[in-house]
Amino acid sequence: MEDSKPEKETHLNFIEEIIEEDLRSGKYTSILTRFPPEPNGYLHIGHSKSIWLNFGVAKKYGGKTNLRFDDTNPTTEDVEYVDSIKNDIKWLGYEWANEFYASDYFGQLYEFALVLIRKGLAYVDDSTSEEIAASKGTPTEPGKDSRDRLRSVSENENLFIRMKNGEFPEGSKTLRAKIDMAAINMHMRDPILYRIKFASHHRTKNKWCIYPMYDFAHGQSDAIENITHSICTLEFIPHRELYDWFIANLELFPSKQYEFARLNLTYTIMSKRKLLQLVKENHVNGWDDPRMPTISGLRRRGYTPEAIREFCEKIGVVKRDSIIDVSLLEFCLREHLNKIAERRMVVFNPLRVVITNWEEGMIDEPIAENNPGDEKAGTHTIPFSKYIYVEQDDFMEIPSKKYFRLAPGQSVRLKHAYIITCNEVIKDADGNISELHCTYNKDSRSGSDTSGLKVQGTIQWVSIDHAVNVEVREYERLFTAENLALEEGDFKEYLNPDSLNIISNAYAEPYLAKASANERFQFLRKGYYILDKDSAPGKLVFNRTVTLKDTWAKMAK
Ligand code: ATP
Ligand code: MG
Secondary structure, eight states: OTTOOOOOOOOOOHHHHHHHHHHHTTSOSSOEEEEOOOSSSOOBHHHHHHHHHHHHHHHHTTOEEEEEEOOOOTTTOOHHHHHHHHHHHHHHTOOOSOEEEGGGGHHHHHHHHHHHHHTTOEEEEOOOHHHHHHTTOBTTBOOOOOGGGGOOHHHHHHHHHHHHTTOSOTTSOEEEEOSOTTOSSGGGSSOEEEEEOOOOBTTTBTSOSEEEOHHHHHHHHHHHTTOSEEEEEGGGGGGHHHHHHHHHHHTOOOOEEEEEOOOOBTTOOOOHHHHHHHHHTTSSSSTTOTTSOBHHHHHHHTOOHHHHHHHHHHHOOOSSOOOBOHHHHHHHHHHHHHHHOEEEOEESSEEEEEETTSOTTOOBOOEEESOTTOGGGOEEEOOBOSEEEEEGGGBOSSOOTTOOSBOTTOEEEETTSOEEEEEEEEEOTTSOEEEEEEEEOTTOOTTSOOSOOOOSOEEOEEETTTOEEEEEEEEOOSBSOSOGGGOOSOGGGGBOTTSEEEEEEEEEOGGGGGOOTTOEEEETTTEEEEEOTTOBTTBEEEEEEEESOOHHHHHHO
16 A cells, blocks of 8 residues: 555564564464562562563563462462562553462472483482582582482382471482583582472461472473463573473473563662561561552552553663663653642742731632643642742842842742732841741732733742641652662661651642542642552641652753
C-alpha cells in the first residue's frame, strides 16, 4: 500500500530479540516466564526491574508468567514475606498465571536426585563442609575427588533414602553431583545437591529434613513448569552450565536461562540482607519506611507504579553491570505526578499577614484549578480573609536585587487571589518580625484582574482562621555515598543522619483535609506529597514523595 503509515520504530531489548527469534523459528509457539523471589525479605526497586522484564515480555508476546517462590531455605523464609511480595507485584500492575512454590516440587526433586544416583551421576559424601570447600580447588587448580566419589549406586541410594528419613545428623552428609572436579567452571566440580537440615519450613513444616540447593531446584522447577525463558541476573552466568546439565541428564523440558544486568542505583542499598539489617537495628521504621528502596517503602512514599515501569523501560535491559542515577527514577516520578497530582497550598513556616484594608469578618472564595495541566480535574475554592499566613522566606526586610516577593513597599500576587503590597513590618520586643501589614488591590482578583498592576512574584498563602494543621515528613537520601559498592567499611557508616525532617505543624488550605489515601498532591512551590498511614482524624500526616526541582534535567544538559 502506498500511503500506509510507517511502522513506529521500536527498539527491542536483547531478551525480546531472543523471544522474537524463538517464535519466528517455531522453537516455541507460546512464551512462559517466571518471577522467582525468595521469600526472605521485602521486594526492592531492583526486583521491580526483574518483574517488569519477566511479566512485561511475556505479556508483549501473548505469553504468561508464573510467580514462583524460591523457598528452598527454610531458615530465612516467612509467610509475611510471601504476602508482601504478592501485594507488591499486584501493585506494580502485574498478574501471574500461577502461584507456585519450589517447595511444592520437593517430592519431584527428590525423585530427580534418585534418577541421578541410579545413573551414577550423584553420590552421598560424608565430607564436612570444610573438607568440601578445601577440596574444591581454585580457578587455576583442579579440585580433589572426595573419597566417597567411588561409592556404589546401591550404597548411594540407600544412604540418600536414609538421609531423607532423618537418620543422620545435620552436616554429616550431602548429596553431590558427580561431574568433574577438574572442570574449569568451579560450579561443575561436584556441586552439592542436597543438605540435611532439621528446620521447619514455612509450608512443608517438618516433612523434610533434606533440602535441595538453589542450583538443584531452580532449573528443574523451570522445567517442571515448562518455562521457556528463565530470565535472571548476571551472577547466574556461571550456573548456566549446571542448569543445562541437570536438564539434559534428567531429560526434562529444555528451559533456557538468560542473564541481564541487575539494577543498581546511586545512594541506594539493594540487598535484602542489608535492608533486613536496617529494619532489625531500627535505622528505619520498618520495611515500608518511606526512605527504604523497598516497593512497599516507595509506595508509602508516594511513588506510582506507572513511574516505576516507565523508569524500567527507560533504562532498558543490558548485559553489563552499571549504576543508574537515582535522579532518573525521580525524573520519571515527577513526570507522572505532574500529570496526576492535584495542587494545594500549604505554608510550612508561617508569617502572619494582616490585610489592613480588608473588612473584618469578610470572606472571599477564590477559585483554584485542581491541576492546571488537566481541565477535567476541576476546581475548588479557597477561603480568603483578613488574616493569612505566608511563608517566612517569601518576605525579605532588605530585599536583594532580584527578589520579587514581599518586601517593604513591594507587591506580590497571592496565588488564585489578590495582589498585596507590604506597607509595614511589625516587630516584637526582641526585634523579631511578628507580622506584616499589607493592603490588597480590590481590582486584582485572579481571573478578573482589571488592576493593570504587574508583579513578578506569586506566592502561596492560607487563611489563618480556615487553615488545617498537618504534619509533613520530608525525606532525603538514606545514604550519603553515591556508590555504596565502592565504599570501604560497614554500609551503615554511610547512613544519612538527616534523612528525615519532620515539620510537625504546617498550615494547609482546608480542602486538603479531604485527602484520601491514594491521592497525590503537589503542594505549590514545595513538591509532591501523599497522605501517610500514620494519619489520624484531626492529625493528617503527609510524606514528601519528591521535590519539585528536577536535578536530572540539569545533569542531562
Ligand atoms: P538480593 O540480592 O537483593 O537479596 P536476590 O537476588 O537474593 O536479591 P531474589 O528473591 O532471589 O533476590 O530475586 C528474585 C529475582 O529478582 C531474581 O531473578 C533476581 O535475579 C532478581 N533481582 C534481584 N535483585 C535484582 C536487581 N537489583 N535488579 C534486577 N533484578 C534483580
Ligand atoms: Mg537470592
